[in-house]
Amino acid sequence: MKPLITPSSGVHVVLPDYYSPDGMGLIVPKTKDGRVIFMLPWLGKTLAGTTDSSTTITMLPEPQENEIQFILDAISDYLCVKVRRTDVHSAWSGIRPLVSDPSLTNTANISREHIITEGPEGLVTIAGGKWTTYRSMAEDAVDLAIRIGSLKPTNFCVTKDLALAGTADWDPAFFTLLAQQFIRMKKTRSGKVFPGVMDTSISHHLSCSYGSLAQQVAVIAQDEGLGKRLAHGYPYLEAEVAYCARNEYCETAVDFIARRSRLAFLDTNAAAKAVPRVVEILATEHKWNRARRKLELKSAFAFLETFKASKNTQFEDLKH
Ligand SMILES: Cc1cc2nc3c(=O)[nH]c(=O)nc-3n(C[C@H](O)[C@H](O)[C@H](O)COP(=O)(O)OP(=O)(O)OC[C@H]3O[C@@H](n4cnc5c(N)ncnc54)[C@H](O)[C@@H]3O)c2cc1C
Missing domain, CATH: 1.10.8.870 (Alpha-glycerophosphate oxidase, cap domain)
Known part of the structure; x- marks a missing residue:
């Protein structure tokens, strides 16, 4: 059976705040070699990334030196200063769970979105997805389970308007x-x-x-x-x-x-x-x-x- 997940490694680096002054950031949707590069203010520092290369799944993935250097060189192309290796306060690698829809055959179906499938005996599988869509992913999965199981919930999903812990009596000041x-x-x-x-x-x-x-x-x-x-x-x-x-x-x-x-x-x-x-x-x-x-x-x-x-x-x- 074709695997559902294609693991892809992504490296990010953290640089000093002066690379994103006054809350400014930079995103290059297509660099000269066709990649996406960004540099954004994050928790008082500058977050820059990223890479996208196929990988194997390990518990503690590590960034390769050439991946770090690629990010530094790519953002240096858009600045009037060189971004130095010594500026890197942290660099790490994460593994994206990109999904390929098993019902499609070409490789272009690898996606950052999530897919939900119904397996034998009503098994619901959800794979892929993003942090920004976690809530709707959960909603989609539960909705399918309700349909497959012919369940009779008393209400629709309520999580869209559910306040997070710590929101009571909070305001920006x-x-x-x-x-x-x-x-x-x-x-x-x-x-x-x-x-x-x-x-x-x-x-x-x-x-x-x-x-x-x-x-x-x-x-x-x-x-x-x-x-x-x-x-x-x-x-x-x-x-x-x-x-x-x-x-x-x-x-x-x-x-x-x-x-x-x-x-x-x-x-x-x-x-x-x-x-x-x-x-x-x-x-x-x-x-x-x-x-x-x-x-x-x-x-x-x-x-x-x-x-x-x-x-x-x-x-x-x-x-x-
Ligand atoms: C390189 C990269 C770039 C990404 N970019 C974006 C982006 O730009 N936008 C976006 O929306 N999403 C992005 N994502 C995806 C996003 O990071 C994930 O969708 C999100 O982190 C998933 O959250 P989660 O809480 O479900 O899982 P995770 O963040 O993986 O958290 C699961 C946690 O459970 C812990 N854990 C696992 N097993 C056990 C166990 N047995 N006992 C205790 N703890 C356990 C793990 O250590 C982990 O901390 C990116 C991911 C990667 C790797």
């Missing part, structure tokens, strides 16, 4: 309330606690990431002495690790540095420096023993090894 109402209590290694401001970059990050639930993170930062930044120059707080462990099922250090925060993707070296503290806080939350702590450190560093950043010395001072 919410970050100013956080900045005004909270302080960050920072604990030194020796246990001394001293106050710090909830500055705009931190309150804005908390408000955008957690919505009105950011208040709960700010309370942890203030009342439990977990108000230190996890990495110099980034708005992620120690309190977020505790909050994610308690409320969002964050069970591993990799989960925190990659998904709850985006530090691994923004700056690999800064993420590596944050790992021991992330493990320490998760260990307290989840009551990990020494062996589990060691394992978490090992798997977090192995994960970060797959990111190909250049060594970045600006984070050496360790002031948080």
Whole structure:
């Protein structure tokens, strides 16, 4: 049987903010060799990509040096400065699950859209798709299951208008309330606690990431002495690790540095420096023993090894 999925590797790199000043970005729909290249502002940095090459599926894909260089060269063509390898704060590879419709025979049917098929005995298969269409993908799959199973739901899909967690009482100025109402209590290694401001970059990050639930993170930062930044120059707080462990099922250090925060993707070296503290806080939350702590450190560093950043010395001072 023909496989449904054609895996395609895509590399992205993160560059300093000055490549996308004042929120400006660049997209080239067709470069001289016919590819798509973009450079966009992302979480205070510049995200540039991407490549599209056939690959095999592995758990920890790694970007190749020539793929990184291709992106840097391609965007350099449109700028008056050279984009240097040393500017790369993080580089990673992801595998797109492109689908080919098994009912079609030509290769042009490989798609970034999703397909849904009905298999033997009413088995519903959904494959491919994109992040931007995840909700309608789910709706399509459930609708087909309803049809095949002759189910009688009492209402149509409601997810289109379903508010996400943290939207209650939130508005774009919410970050100013956080900045005004909270302080960050920072604990030194020796246990001394001293106050710090909830500055705009931190309150804005908390408000955008957690919505009105950011208040709960700010309370942890203030009342439990977990108000230190996890990495110099980034708005992620120690309190977020505790909050994610308690409320969002964050069970591993990799989960925190990659998904709850985006530090691994923004700056690999800064993420590596944050790992021991992330493990320490998760260990307290989840009551990990020494062996589990060691394992978490090992798997977090192995994960970060797959990111190909250049060594970045600006984070050496360790002031948080
Ligand atoms: C290179 C590339 C470029 C892309 N570009 C775009 C784009 O421009 N626009 C767009 O809309 N989409 C894009 N996508 C697609 C988008 O990233 C995916 O559609 C989206 O991430 C899917 O989200 P998900 O939550 O379903 O799965 P995932 O993001 O894959 O999340 C699943 C998570 O589950 C975890 N997991 C798996 N198994 C287990 C287990 N047993 N226990 C615990 N955890 C587990 C995985 O580690 C993973 O973190 C792109 C994808 C790639 C690879």
